Amino acid sequence: MAVYTHVSAEALAAFLTRYDAGELVSVKGIAEGVENSNYLVDTTAARFILTLYEKRVAAGDLPFFMALLDHLAARGLAVPPAIPDRDGGVIQELEGRPACLIRFLSGVSVSHPTPAQAHAAAVAMGEMHAALGDFMLTRANSMGITTWRPLLERCGRDLDTIQPGLFARVDSALARVEAAWPTDLPVSAIHADLFPDNVLMHGDTVTGLIDFYFACTDVRAYDLAVMHSAWTFDAQGRNPDAAVGAALLDGYASAFALSAAERAALPVLAEGACIRFLLSRAWDWLHTPADALVMRKDPLAYLNRLDWYVDNPQAFA
Ligand SMILES: Nc1ncnc2c1ncn2[C@@H]1O[C@H](COP(=O)(O)OP(=O)(O)OP(=O)(O)O)[C@@H](O)[C@H]1O
Numbered sequence: 375m376a377v378y379t380h381v382s383a384e385a386l387a388a389f390l391t392r393y394d395a396g397e398l399v400s401v402k403g404i405a406e407g408v409e410n411s412n413y414l415v416d417t418t419a420a421r422f423i424l425t426l427y428e429k430r431v432a433a434g435d436l437p438f439f440m441a442l443l444d445h446l447a448a449r450g451l452a453v454p455p456a457i458p459d460r461d462g463g464v465i466q467e468l469e470g471r472p473a474c475l476i477r478f479l480s481g482v483s484v485s486h487p488t489p490a491q492a493h494a495a496a497v498a499m500g501e502m503h504a505a506l507g508d509f510m511l512t513r514a515n516s517m518g519i520t521t522w523r524p525l526l527e528r529c530g531r532d533l534d535t536i537q538p539g540l541f542a543r544v545d546s547a548l549a550r551v552e553a554a555w556p557t558d559l560p561v562s563a564i565h566a567d568l569f570p571d572n573v574l575m576h577g578d579t580v581t582g583l584i585d586f587y588f589a590c591t592d593v594r595a596y597d598l599a600v601m602h603s604a605w606t607f608d609a610q611g612r613n614p615d616a617a618v619g620a621a622l623l624d625g626y627a628s629a630f631a632l633s634a635a636e637r638a639a640l641p642v643l644a645e646g647a648c649i650r651f652l653l654s655r656a657w658d659w660l661h662t663p664a665d666a667l668v669m670r671k672d673p674l675a676y677l678n679r680l681d682w683y684v685d686n687p688q689a690f691a
């Protein structure tokens with residue numbers, strides 16, 4: 375579940391009076407997601423998503439995320455911008471949390487993407503990168519490569535309670551990735567978390583890219599590497615689907631040029647992506663009670679992916 379902050383019907387009805395968005399008809403907490411509290415809100419005018427930002431989203435970053443969504447929506451991309459209130463404000467406070475009323479997009483996220491769906495989602499990423507060529511705001515990646523070693527140290531030997539020897543394995547994999555990390559590739563605003571659950575689809579058509587709350591300025595091809603790591607494997611991080619992997623690369627390259635240097639860097643970028651998600655999941659694993667309502671994601675599914683990328687450097691050839 376992801377409803378950390380309860381919103382009373384009275385508070386929501388009062389909140390809606392700021393907008394030309396009709397009157398409250400119904401509100402339902404959304405179970406999916408782990409970061410923020412999300413509600414599905416129906417009014418006499420339309421359907422909306424109400425998001426209350428919880429601990430991992432810094433209020434100071436919201437203007438960057440909202441400007442990014444506005445920029446992409448203005449270019450015709452299927453992303454959900456926040457709705458302005460009558461004074462033009464998009465970031466509000468509700469129940470003591472920063473909150474936004476967001477355009478609802480239809481579609482469902484797929485659990486087992488087909489090559490056609492992977493192709494369509496990668497085209498959408500390529501179009502997003504094309505549209506971001508002239509987006510001027512920047513935000514440092516709060517989960518970028520410089521944060522991985524400090525996070526590894528904070529997890530410390532507790533990692534070995536997840537799997538014996540895990541600390542040493544991540545330590546040496548990270549040393550390799552740090553030494554090989556590219557420093558001369560194009561940098562841009564990126565999504566940085568475009569997992570299947572952040573892409574809404576109708577059949578093989580993308581209807582929405584959502585959850586931009588890790589968006590940041592970083593190596594552009596890293597976005598594609600994150601996507602490859604998230605879309606190509608099963609939930610345990612095994613059985614990579616070569617057809618899905620190829621569809622991701624073909625789809626992206628059909629919408630936005632991927633240079634030879636970017637393609638050559640994809641193996642190390644993908645290893646880095648594995649370390650990023652392994653560490654963030656491991657931290658949550660170690661610090662979320664097993665009986666908490668929020669489902670913990672398996673860090674070892676990213677160790678399996680890391681092993682695969684190390685053993686298969688030709689994956690992106
Ligand atoms: N604009 C939108 N239109 C339709 N549904 C949405 C929209 N935004 C969010 N949702 C729904 O709410 C769910 C949770 O949203 P989101 O992924 O942004 O949450 P989160 O808490 O940031 O989760 P996580 O970071 O774990 O993916 C999505 O899976 C989707 O079902």
Ligand SMILES: N[C@@H](CCO)C(=O)O
Nearest residue numbers: 567569651654655671
């Ligand atoms: N998409 C991430 C959660 C957000 O960091 C994961 O599956 O671990």
